[in-house]
Structures are given as C-alpha cells and as structure tokens.
Amino acid sequence: CCWDPLVLCMDVGFSMSNSAPGEEPPFELAKKVIQKFVQRQVFAENKDELALVLFGTDSTKNPLDRDGQYQNITVHRHLMIPDFELLEEIENQVHPESQQADWMDALVVCMDLLQTETKGKKFDRLNVALLTDLSTQANQDHLDVIIENLKQAGITLQFFLPFPAEDDEEGGGDSDRRGPGHPGTGKGLSREQKESLDLVKHVMLSLDEEDGLDQVYTFRDAIEQLCMFKRIERRPMAWPCQLTIGSCLSIRIVGYKAVTEERLKKMWVTVDAQSNQKEDVKRETVYCLDDDNETEVKKDDTIQGFRYGSDIVPFSKVDQDQMKYKHDGKCFAVLGFTKQNLVFSWGQHAGVALSALIRALDELQMVAIVRYAYDRRSNPQVGAAFPCVKQDYECLMYVQLPFMEDLRQFTFPSLENNKKLSPSDTQLSAVDSLIDSMMLVQKDDDDADQKDIFKVHHIPNPAFQRHFQCLHHRAVNPGTPLPPMEPWLKAALERPDVISERCQAPLEEIKRKFPLIEVEKKKKLKTSAQIFGKDAEEPDAKKAKGDEEEDYNLADIAEGSVTSVRIRGQLTHRIEQLLSNKNTHYYMKSITCIQAFREQSVKLGNADLYNSYLQSLKRSIPNRRLEVFWDLLVQGMLSRITAGFLSNRPFLERRLHFHIIAAVPSAEDTGDVDDLVCVCDFLAFKYLTDVP
C-alpha cells in the first residue's frame, strides 16, 4: 500500500535549447536528470508508479485541452511502473521542440492526472517534479486556488532549474563560489525568468514555510546526486518479544534488524546462448552408484543419511524431524551478566523498565548474555546485549556470540618477545609519524568536534553500483563491451587526496627504516616442465647440458628452505596443466614430471606426497578420460624405476645414496597401479628408516 506516485513534468520548449557557447543546453541536462532518475527506479524495482508530462510540445495531448486552453502540453505516459520501455522512449522520443507553454498550466495538468489516475487507490504521497528554465510567463490568475488544491490533495512539489533559486549575493556578491557550473545564474536571468522564479518561491513557501526552498534544485546538483544507483532500502521489521530475567521479571521489547550484510535480490539465470531463453535450458540432477559403470539409480531409490565421522547413518527426514532439537520458540532470555568487550548486530527499543536495564549495564560497563530465538522454527543463539545510550534514545544492541563448536583456538608465536623481530625506537617513531599523517579524523580548531573524512557507511556498496552500471549499459547499448568503472566510484574507494599528500614523507621514512624483501624462492622454480622437461623425442645429447644445470637447480631448491608441499604444488600444477592437452606428446611430458615428483618425494623422505597425489590422479582418470595416459604412465614408471637405479644418473647418485635395487618389481607387474604405489611407498620408507 505504501507507494508514492510521481509525475515527471519536463519543459521541452524552444528556450530549453538555448545555451551559452560550450555549455550544455538546459534541455540536455534536464533529460539526463529524468533518465538517471528513471534508471534508478527501474533497477531498484521500485513499485512507485510514474507518469511523464512534456510541455512546450508542438502538439497538444491532454485531458484538459479545451477551448484553446492548456495548449502544447502532452501527457506522454500515464501512471505506470517505470520500465525499460520508458527509458527507451525518453532516449528516442523526447526531443527539443519549438513551442513554449505555461509551466503553471503544465502543473495543473499534472495535478489533474494524479487525481484522476489515483482515484480509489491507496498511496502515501503524490509528487510532481517540474523541470524547466522558467522562460515563459506564467498565468497567475488562479494561483491561490492552485496552492489550495496542492495542499488539499497532499501533493508535494519539486523544481529542477538551470540556475539556483536563492541568490547567494545578498551578503556581498561572491558569485564565484558557485563556480562555472551554473550557467545563466543571477544577472543572466530574463525578466520572465525572474518573475517566474519569484512565483516558484511563493508557491514553495506557501506549501512549506520553513524548508520549501530545499525542494528547488539545479540540474547539475540533481545529476550529481542521481549518479549513484539507489541503495537497497528495506523497512526494518518489528520483532516484539519479552526480555526475561528468570521467571519473575519480564520486560516487553521490540527488536529491529539494524545492520546486516545486504545482498542483491536477483540471481543470474542461465539462458541458451542462441535464443536467450531460459526455458530452453534444463538442469537435471541424477544419482549414480560409485562403481565402475556409474550405474544410475532413481531418486526414489535413495534415502537420506548423515555422516557421523567415518560412519554413514541412514536417517530419514521424518525421524530427523521427530528427534531434532526442539524449543519453546521466540525468546530473549537473560542467562547472566558479564563484562563488556564484544560486538553485535541487532537493536531493541523500550520503555522505563528497559531503560533501567540499559543504563544499569551502561554504568556498570556490563552486557547481558542472552538466549535469543527468533521463532519456533529458527535455531536459538547465544548472544550479548549491549547497552547503547544516545542523546535521544536508549537501546540494547544484540550480537550473536560463537558456540564452542565454532571456535578455532589458534596460538601464534609471540611478536613482542622475539628479539629478532622487535622494532627499534627509530622504527617505532617512523610508524608514529605515519599514523599522525594518516589520521582520517580531523579536529576542528574551533570546537571539539571531530570530522571523519572517510565514512565507510556512507559509501554505497561498489559491487551493486558496478553491477547496475553494467546491466544498464548492456540494456541500452546491446552488443557493445562493458564500460569502465565510473570515475566517482573509483575515487570513492581510494585514499583521500589530503591523506595521500600528507603521508608521502612518512611513507618514504617507513620505506627506509623497514627493509622488506620478498622471498624469491617461488619465482625461481619457473615451471616444472622447464626444469624437468626431458622430452623423450629430443635427442639426449642436445639437452644434456641443460639437464645437468636444471637438476642442480632442483636439488638446491629441494635441499634449501622450500618445503615439500611447495614442490608438490608446483609439480602437480604443471602436471595438471600438461594433462589438459589430450595428446601423447604432452602425456610424455607429464610422465617426466611425475617421475621427477617421485624422485623428490623419495629424497624428501615423504612418500605420502607422491602416493596420495598418484592415487587421486588415478581416481580422476575415468572422469577425465585419461586411460591412455594412465597405461603409458604405468608402463613408463615401472621401466623408469628399473632404469633409474641402474643407469647411475649422477644426480641420484650424488644426492641420494640410493641403492635399494632389490625392491624394484619385475616388468610383469605392470597394470596394477596399487602395486606401483605400494612399491614406491616401500622404497621411500625403507630409505627413511635405514639411513642413520
């Protein structure tokens, strides 16, 4: 029921096209204002109906067109929910025209439209927004009647003009302050404009004695304010409940959700690329047994189960519902009170009893620990209710606390007690001056008030802004690439200029005082193929030298600080890369990598790395259709294991002291991969335990 119908009433008469050289004509600016506004409404999926009335049009089309009255005024669109069709019409059908019309007449047409089209409907408020340069003389005959009607119908007015309504020159003519942004200001106004402006002021002040003139905007200000897409607004829902302390004391409270991570309401739907129809795409989930044939089973032949550690327990929905934790529903029950020290996300408001609680907690610096359940269906939580005493209201702020199951108790090495890491006095003072130069809160000289120059909660979520910018672009410019980010958005996310300037020197000092050296180890490894790549196809002689060097390289790395995990990461990454090419050439390269991986694992004394990788690789073979590769691998590896020990390669010899030839399987064992893995495992383990 809560909607605000609005008529946009735009002057398209010939004077709107007049402009000083190099300046945008008022028509273009006004058009931008309504475009931006309608866009916002469309993307906010606002249900407020909107009409568009143009005046100064060559033709006349309105219900009041009689006896030569209300001429050159066109009702372009009746009250409707705004959509892209309207945006396209504004883009393509709203042009500067060659007539002039009385803006007061246009206002009457708008009022009439609102009254006839909202008859019998419920609404909060009726609105008219007039965009004009006020160049026509307005008929003032029925001014009082019009104002009276506006008041009675509860219609609010907004004016958008090319120039500001209030002359700031009263004090002493510092018109520069307004800058060049407002063409046609002040002295440049025609007699008609001056008269009309007085009329506008008269109307606005009659509607609202105090703040009426706040509703008169310039085109430029409006464009600036409308450049953001509307932030998501949700009405907070009241949640009435009882705050209980034991069973004898309860206080009626109302909760509201005050802060929550808002998400976009709409999800992307999948459509067919050709037809753009979502109906053409069907998703289907099938169930299959984990056997070699991936035998499909019907959904009806499956039941629900849960994992209990290593056990899988069949547990039907019915049983689950019957046995699950049940509670008495909605509550806000105090478990006890404790010292303050945390954070939260809910708000409450209440009367005297609650006020006493809030202020008692505030004065004692304590919080209430409460059990909170939204309703019977939702899981109860434990949380803290903090007192919040503001000048004009008092409330409790609730935040959920973690359960024992949620906590990860990590310990971290001490920083301060470590002599090697602790900063010197000069280093500390460098950080001190950095903090001084980068304070985002500035004290005004005059009063104790602090000005915060970077308020995060005033920034619209950039993800939403960008999302709508791109959607809008795609909607009106199909077939063109997405636009770059809007400059204002980019700037809003950056360090403020004043800070950037001020912190230059302290940052330089930090740079000098704190050497920061990126640990290079990762980059050196290039790709494993470059290091280990011994292409079977290439003549050995040609590569011999390179191999030698690279072997050293690997050995150094492996012996140095690089952990085995990292080596594995690099190698497996490369192997996976190679395997994405289904081609014997790449298969052979992968096998070389796997071989190198095995050697490294053996050397690092950690067969697990290699074995577990190989097992997971094996499991993925059928899915990835890599059977050919696997056969090659099994054959290749076995022969290499044999060959490796016998060929007496210097690398192995020098680094590994590896002489367990006895464990090498015979060539007949090919085929069974688990055997292969076991053998490697055995080799590795023997090595570990036998070397003194």
Added chain:
Amino acid sequence: MAEWNAYYQNEDEDEEQEEGEQSGDYKVTGRDSLVFLVDASKEMFIKGEDGEPSNFDMTMQVVRSVYTSKIISSHRDLVALVFYGTEQSKNPRNSFKYVYVYHDLDEPGAKRVQEVDALRGEKGARLAAETMGSGETSLGDALWCCANLYSDIKLRLSHKRLMIFTCRDEPHRGDSAKDRQARTKASDLKETGVIIDLMHLMKPGGFDVAPFFRDIVSQPEDESELGLHLEPCDKLEDLQKRVRAKEQKKRAMARLNLCLGEGINVAVGIYATAVTARKPAAIRLYRETNEPVRSKTRTFHMQTGSLLLPSEIKKAQTYGKKQIVMERDEVDSIKKFQDPGLYLIGFKPMEKLKTHHHIRPAVFLYPEEGEVKGSACLFSALLMKCSERNVFALCRCVSRRNYPPRFVALVPQREEVDEGKVQFTPPGFNVIYLPYADDLRTLDPPQCPSASQIQVDKMKEIVSKLRFKYRSEAFENPVIQQHYRNLEALALDMMAPEDTEDLIMPKVDQINHRLGPLAEEFKDLVYPAGYNPESKSVAKRKTAIVGGVAEKKPKAEVPEDELRAHVQNGTLGKLTVPVLKEACKQFGVRTTGTKKQELIDF
C-alpha cells in the same frame, strides 16, 4: 558423460567460494592427522588425592572430546590412539613389543568414541588392565610403530602431529641404549614432517623435561614460544585447553599483502578464528545397500536434448520488463575491482568504530615472514603503535580474485597469556568488516521515557546478583549437539540418544533464587500497579512498539501524597499519561503535550 560434471560443478560458485573462504585450503592440501601416544604404565593409573581422576582417566576424557569435536568440525581428519608401556602388544605386523595400537589412523566414528569411553573411569582402568596391562617401556619402538601408522596411510596427509601423554620424565629409567633409540626414531619422525608434542602430566616430585624429552619433541615455532617451559598439567581443563590449542592446524584462509604505500608490502595471513559450525548437509544413500550415491548435474537443451557446452549458455537478469544478457566471463569480470590485497586508507581513533557496525565474523591477521622478510617487524611496530595510541587502521580489502572490495578495520590485539603461560589471546590484528550504506537500515527509535536513578540503581543490584564470567567455550550449540547425539544413537544401535544439556537455557530457578525479592522491588519501581507485561491483551495493542509501559485510558487519579512520593523518587515515568495529565491539572499546571516526557518535565 562424466566430464560434464567437471564443467558444471562450479554452478553455485558464490556459495562454494564463501564456504572456501571460511574453511581455508583444506581440500587442496590433504588430510590432517593426529596420533595420541599414551603412556599406559602403572604410574598413569594412580588416582589423585581426594579421588581426583588419574592421569590416564584425564587423558581418555581429552581424547574423547577430541574425537567428538573432530566428528563435528573436521571429520576428514585422521586420528589414532596408541598405548606404550603395555604388557600386551597389538600392532600391524606385531613387530613391536609393549606397544598397543588401540585405534589406527582413521576417521573417528561412533564405535571409536564408544571404545574410548570404555577406558574412562574406574571401569576403564579395569578394562585397560585386562586388555593391555602395564609392562616395560620402549618409547623408541612406540615411535617406530607410529611411523608405520603414518606410512601405511595411502591418503595424502598434510599436517601430521603426534602427542605424547605421560607423567614419567625418564621412561627408560636411565637405559641409555633405549633413550638413544627413542631419540633416533623421534628424529626420523620429525624428518618426515611429524610434529611431536609432549603433554606432560603431574607426578609427585615434578616433571623434568630436560634429561630426556627435550630431544624428543619438535622445536617450537620460534625460540620465544613458551612450549617446554610449561608446567605439567594437573587439571583436566588445562590439558583440554593445551590439546585443543595444538589439535587443529592453523591455516590461513588467504595470504595477502598489506600495502601501506607504493612498494611497502607487508605479507600477512588471514585466519578464521570462529567458523560457524552447521549441521552438515544430508547425503543420499542407495536404499538397497545404504551406500552413498554421487549426484551429477547436467545442463541440456530442452528441445534438442543435447548437452549444453559452457559456450552455449549465457547469464541473464530481468529488470523493468527487459531481459539483460551477459556472457559468463562478463558476469565474473563485473565483480573485479582490484587484485587481492589489503590497502591502507588511514587510521581512526577506536571510538569511531561503532560497535554495532558489524556484519560478519571477524577474522585474524598475522604476519607471514616467510613470504616477505621484514613483514613481522613492520607488522609488530604497527601493532604496538596502534594499540598504544588506541587507533585502528582502516583498509580496503579484496580477499580473493574477482571479489569486490570491502572496507575493514584492523583492530590491534596484544598478546596475553594466563598464569599457566598458555596464550589466550594471540598477537595480531582483528579484522572487522564494516558495513556499506546499503547494509544499514534506517531505524526510527521511538521516544521512550528514561529511567530514574533509583530505578537504575535497583537494576544494578539485579545485574550484580547475576554476574558470571563469560567464556566463549562454555556454550555448546544445542541444535548441533542433539543432531550428533541422534546420529550416535543410530550408529551404535542405542535405545535412545544420550541426553544433551541445553547450555543456553537460562537457569530459571537459580536466577529466581539469587534475585530473591529484588525482582518484585524492581517491578514496583517501574510498573504501574496491576501491569502485566506478559498479558496477551496488552501485547495486541498498537502501543507494543514502544514496549514497556502500558497505557491505560480512563481512570486516572492518584492521591496527592502518592504523587509527591513519585516525584521524590523520580518514578513519575511509571505513571500513565492520563494519570500524569490528571496530576498536572491537580497541581494547576497547564498542559498541551501528550508526550509523557513533556508531562514529567513539568
């Protein structure tokens, strides 16, 4: 057809990524494993004074709690329970004497929990004596046996930890050959990446780590870590804390640069210290065999029935009656703003951090010296100075690729240790996510009368009566606990699930008892006579929004002396508006307002 799976598994990428963000790179790196190596010598079974549980009993309680917590929060971890110093031997190839592998490395399940339970208490001690007995000790053999457990595992293991629970500081009683063998085996294990911890328990005369165990356990992460200077445990709570602190591998959710300015990058790791434990998702089982089935999701064309390649689908949203279509990669690219990292915007005093500006659980920041040398020093300097000056650092944070930025407050936290020198807050920055304009809802707080000091003081008495020391680990989630008890009961064919105590239920009787007459006294001060905050009829009225004070329409005269008493006590606020209006008339005050506060102000 199997390969279609690979294409579409990321369909719900948003959710998955968020999950991933919470749980770290667990899936990528393999399984964690933990071996409990527990001394089963006679000394372990000696009960403490006043019937305190024996060291063995205490250890079994801890093992059990680790088993159940693993089942709930990380069921993929492997856990083993091995006893040494036993009379009987039981191990894979039975090659080691006096070593009893009670559980080999595997995911813990219901049966294992039950088996550990069986070793608890008086009965447990008897069972242990019957099945294992106490015999000679060779820690070397025990460690060797554990090494075999690790190597018998065919899964990829990432984190390997072994905890020795004992109260004997010289297990071989000076047999230097056995000592030497144990050291060799310990160093073999450590070379394969196993971290060995000592959970030393109290014994008469104190536990001296120096002669033997110093060479057995792994070096602590840094020299200053208190590790071995710890006193032996004599309390279950302490032991539990010590084990819990080590039992989980800390994993960074992300490693990022904290950029202060051009070329000043401090390497940091982000850690989740609280991850909401949820009831796990159900799995589908084949009705005939109870074996789990795999689900595959395919996307195909409605008309032709052919499977759709990723290149054959696009993404769309509809606004203002218009369908807007984008390529899949465009949808991703829209989310990209900057490369991952933290970028310093500036500093603000702590009081600017609005406590209710809180949108998701905080995470924790710690330097990564291994990525950028010098990080720890600059990080430490920032931490000290921010803490000293009571400021926080405001940063822009992109936590992973193609994630839009959020702003975060880095709130300094200095290290704190308890009396037992166990760290209870680690040094580093808490990362608080800050809300954008869209995340705040405009509230219109109703005007409410404030309580008088007398009323506040009464409430203060109530608050102090109900004071307790909050410990976050004190509250178990009753929903999750009940779920797992149910599963446990089903898995073990128990008649009924074990009772769960709902720890977040208020202890009403205790509270009432502690409050005594205070509750009535407070109600007398704040509520009008006969007011019942719980009555339904009141709740239905529209004034519910204001809460607290019921407003009764007619009948509104209060004797003058009673009124005066209210004025003196500052309890006028508990009177209703009509009463107050009447009172104003009585005292000859002209009123126009209907708001209570206005009336009281007269």
